[in-house]
Amino acid sequence: MTREQPGAPESATYVYAVCRRLDPAALSGLTGLAAGFPVRTLPLGSLTAVVQHVPAAEFTEDAWQQRLSDRAELERCARAHHEVVTAAAAFGPTVPLALATLYRGDERAQQALGADRDRFAAALARIEGHAEWGVKVSLPATVSESPQSAPSAPPRNGGAGRAYLERKRGLHQAREQHHDRALRTAEDIDAALSRLATATRRLRPHTQEMTGERHRLQVLNAAYLVTTVRERELLEAVELLRRRTGAEVEVSGPWVPYSFAGEV
Known part of the structure; x- marks a missing residue:
């Protein structure tokens, strides 16, 4: 979910992933979640975040709650998020962030993500290659049941009743064995x-x-x-x-x- 309410700013910074060095050309042509805003890189010291400006008013907490309740819209967002992550991952190890990771702006994103730089570096080393x-x-x-083995309604007489219970018990045991x-x-x-x-x-x-x-x-x-x-x-x-x-x-x-x- 969103890390912060975008609030007053006209645009927020949406973060898709963190990787090592990445040529911005690798992200060329990607639409991401907000048409009209380029998917781009954001430096994090020795690492790089894959980000995009998005309209703050359309990516508030309430807006995301509405998306979660709209299956088609949620699927669209998930596919767009995955497409960007996959494009970055084609050029090296990439740590994907959760859907709807948002910050108030680039500077705040750099501060928050930079604080986790060691964890990102460890994750990148773990998944490389x-x-x-x-x-x-x-x-x-x-278990498959034949008409002869499947117990029907219990008979009234004693001998047949015992046989019915034995069949039922046997079927129960067979099901347990099958599950095991x-x-x-x-x-x-x-x-x-x-x-x-x-x-x-x-x-x-x-x-x-x-x-x-x-x-x-x-x-x-x-x-x-x-x-x-x-x-x-x-x-x-x-x-x-x-x-x-x-x-x-x-x-x-x-x-x-x-x-x-x-x-x-």
Whole structure:
């Protein structure tokens, strides 16, 4: 969210990212979040911020709250932010800042960001030569049930009633075992990919309501910081794990290392 209320000034300084030296020409042609204001660089001593003037009245806290409630507008802003970060990252390690990082002006931005210069430098050193890869693992949500094995309404007589309870208990145990196997599969895949990564981050798996897949359960949602020289090895490992486990393994990347740049 906004770091400060822009208040009286006609324009505020929006900050996309911090990197090392960057040729301003790398940002040429980018629209950013505010058409008519160039995306540019701002010196921070030995580092460089990627910034843009934006109309202060259109980027107040209230204005951002409205954007958050408008899915289309929020997506537009997120895409514009990511486009600028990606353009900068193409020329070297880049620490992306959170969406809606605003300051009252260039001087205030330099003061605030400069105070975190050591943290930025450490983050840049950590991610240099790396990219982020996302991996999501999904499996069938439940064990398959045949019409014969699925318990129907409980019968009235004793013997048949006991058989019904046994079938129901067996199905419950089978579901528990299936869930345990799914979790073990997720841990095995994560362990195998972690061995290829410099750092890993486990994220909250998406629920079935989020994915819209009622018959599949996401058991792993993780990010891996991988050196560029090991990217092919990672992709080969994913393909091998697909075949070995039978799981649906979705891989995406390479991305700017958002998950590993550190909270600033």
